[in-house]
Amino acid sequence: MAIQRRQLIQAAAAASIASAALPVFAQQRTKVKVGYLHTPAVDGHIWIGQQNGAFAKQGLDLELIQFTTGLELFQAMIGGSLDMLATGAVLSNFPARGQGKAFLMNNIEYATAQLWVRDDIKSVADLKGKQISTTTGTTAHVFLDRALRAGNLDPAKDVQLVNQRMTEAVTSFISGAVPAVALWVPFDTTVKQKMPNARKLVDASAFFPQAAIMGGWAARNDWYDKNHPVINKVIAAWAEVNAMITSQPDAAAEMLQKTQYKEIALPDFKEQFKASKYFTNAEWRTRYQDGTVTKWLQQVTDFFVANANIQGALKADQYFDAKPFLDTVKA
Numbered sequence: 001m002a003i004q005r006r007q008l009i010q011a012a013a014a015a016s017i018a019s020a021a022l023p024v025f026a027q028q029r030t031k032v033k034v035g036y037l038h039t040p041a042v043d044g045h046i047w048i049g050q051q052n053g054a055f056a057k058q059g060l061d062l063e064l065i066q067f068t069t070g071l072e073l074f075q076a077m078i079g080g081s082l083d084m085l086a087t088g089a090v091l092s093n094f095p096a097r098g099q100g101k102a103f104l105m106n107n108i109e110y111a112t113a114q115l116w117v118r119d120d121i122k123s124v125a126d127l128k129g130k131q132i133s134t135t136t137g138t139t140a141h142v143f144l145d146r147a148l149r150a151g152n153l154d155p156a157k158d159v160q161l162v163n164q165r166m167t168e169a170v171t172s173f174i175s176g177a178v179p180a181v182a183l184w185v186p187f188d189t190t191v192k193q194k195m196p197n198a199r200k201l202v203d204a205s206a207f208f209p210q211a212a213i214m215g216g217w218a219a220r221n222d223w224y225d226k227n228h229p230v231i232n233k234v235i236a237a238w239a240e241v242n243a244m245i246t247s248q249p250d251a252a253a254e255m256l257q258k259t260q261y262k263e264i265a266l267p268d269f270k271e272q273f274k275a276s277k278y279f280t281n282a283e284w285r286t287r288y289q290d291g292t293v294t295k296w297l298q299q300v301t302d303f304f305v306a307n308a309n310i311q312g313a314l315k316a317d318q319y320f321d322a323k324p325f326l327d328t329v330k331a
Helices: 002-021 040-052 070-078 139-150 166-175 187-194 221-226 228-247 249-260 266-273 281-289 292-308 323-328
Strands: 030-037 060-067 084-087 101-108 113-117 131-134 160-163 180-184 199-203 214-219
Touching: 030 040, 030 070, 030 228, 040 060, 040 084, 040 101, 040 228, 040 249, 040 266, 060 070, 060 228, 070 084, 070 214, 101 221, 101 228, 101 292, 101 323, 113 139, 113 187, 131 139, 131 166, 139 180, 139 199, 139 292, 166 180, 166 187, 180 187, 187 266, 214 221, 214 228, 214 292, 221 228, 228 249, 228 281, 228 323, 249 266, 281 292, 281 323
Parallel strands: 030 060, 030 084, 131 160, 131 180
Antiparallel strands: 084 214, 101 214, 113 180, 113 199
């Protein structure tokens, strides 16, 4: 019995030493419920970080839940189903209502929003009196509003917006039910495959930076207030991924396509990946500090205030917190 007892004590001691030798992330992780959209501009950092271990290295266990639109994302988070989320233009909507705290930007959706039309439509002016399918309140809608105004059309009077989920909006366009659709990447792949005569009339890059649309992260207010160390860890992991995306964009695109976007041919996916404008960590740090990020967020908030009739909207410098990024990312 004494020998067995000694063996048990030795085994326990060995296990304790082995456990102590493990990296911190292998011993314990903080679970975070994260909602996201399945589009490379939104989930690119997330999936690359999952694959290369950046989030695990910070002791994070992301429970990832996919949604169709940013509107649904925020509704789920406000309801308590999510701790945080990653999305597109809607980042400038709900936080302006006091529902969520924005704290991290992914990229500029430089050319991800696109206006596709039948081949008989040669200009934006040709859309007067016609129907356009899109998902209102999203990146595509913000871009479409700008494109129509640039073509001297009043979005409220000169065209009829058909509000559908993006899958249905694209289907309506392909079937011929509507002559135009404002979409976001990667839905352009479906249009190219099933409607080869369709034309991309314009994309969001035509209105940069006057209508810069950023995608990024927000957290539930009560969760954000109580979990600043976790927020910093998310940012640290994100920064590691962002360094790879900006220094090795082709490798990053290949990693993402191989596991998450296999249905899209790699050359096409690389083009879609380039539709977003990525900044280095140092470049983002400058834009956080000089107010550029706040200005770009405010531009889109102004759209939502006008189109969604938001009363008493918070300004971007009230709902966006730059401090965690600046405290965490020193590059």
